[in-house]
Amino acid sequence: xxxxxxxIRIVQRxxxxxxxxGAAYQAGEKLFSEYDQKNKDHRRKQKEVVYTEIxxxxxxxxxxxxxxxxxxxxxxxxxxxxxxxxxRFVLAIPRELPRSQYADLxxxxxxxxxxxxxxxxxxxxxDKGDGNPHAHILLTMRAMDEQGKxxxxxxxxxxxxxxxxxxxxxxxxWKSHKEDTVDWNDQKYAEIWRQGWADTANR
Numbered sequence: 001x002x003x004x005x006x007x008i009r010i011v012q013r014x015x016x017x018x019x020x021x022g023a024a025y026q027a028g029e030k031l032f033s034e035y036d037q038k039n040k041d042h043r044r045k046q047k048e049v050v051y052t053e054i055x056x057x058x059x060x061x062x063x064x065x066x067x068x069x070x071x072x073x074x075x076x077x078x079x080x081x082x083x084x085x086x087x088r089f090v091l092a093i094p095r096e097l098p099r100s101q102y103a104d105l106x107x108x109x110x111x112x113x114x115x116x117x118x119x120x121x122x123x124x125x126x127d128k129g130d131g132n133p134h135a136h137i138l139l140t141m142r143a144m145d146e147q148g149k150x151x152x153x154x155x156x157x158x159x160x161x162x163x164x165x166x167x168x169x170x171x172x173x174w175k176s177h178k179e180d181t182v183d184w185n186d187q188k189y190a191e192i193w194r195q196g197w198a199d200t201a202n203r
Contacts, residue, residue: 006191006197007094011138014082019071019138022088026124026136027052031068035075051103051125055115061148064120071122074140077150087184089137089193094201099127106135109200113193118182143182154178168176 011017020033021040028046032039054065064070075085091109093102102125110121120140126131142150158166161176167175183189 001105005090007090007193008193009088010084011086012082012084013080017085018157019075019085020068020133021157022086023071023122023138025066026126026138028124029067031071033075034072045126046127048126049124050099050127053103053107053123055107055121055123057115057118057120058118058145058147059118059148061135064148067122070140071138072118073150074142077142086141087139089135089139091135091137091197093125093127093133093135095131095133097201099133100113102127102133102135105200106137109197110137112200114139114195117184119184123176141184151181153181155181177201 002106011019018033018035018040020031020035021042023029024031024040024187025045026049028042028044028049029045030039030041054067054070056062056064064073071086078085091106093105097105106123106125110123114121114137122138124136125133142153145151156176156178161167171177179203
């Protein structure tokens, strides 16, 4: 079978995008955004939304099972004007599959590739009955600690010389660089996730 359609995008504040609005759109709901103090009302989409679910890793706070709480929290922790707020997937569901199996398919995929790695997955299945069933998945961009607190996206790491000593710069500061706390932005994942979707859908 050919690889089913899969599109991956980043929800970016610098482009005027909002994770709360994205979540409201895909779930066909009305959610209040604390960031801009506006309601994001996409209830007109309701008739094509056949299923929604939020999947939490074990260390996530149970209140994140509420869509507005989750995405307002994910946005609040991002302070920059150009912050990346969420990762967004749109996947075509194979038409051969009975509708009763759509949710299991998406749940299996999310569990294996995202939730098991520490991401929260908020997914919605859309089907207008026009032969184009598809799923939207919103994923959190930050890892959480054992207490369910958002972790920084990167940390400062000091560069060391061959003796394992920190290197002092002319300015008096220590030489350092930033390292991502998780590797979810690594380019290799686009291929892994695409292939994983093909494998899951074919199975």
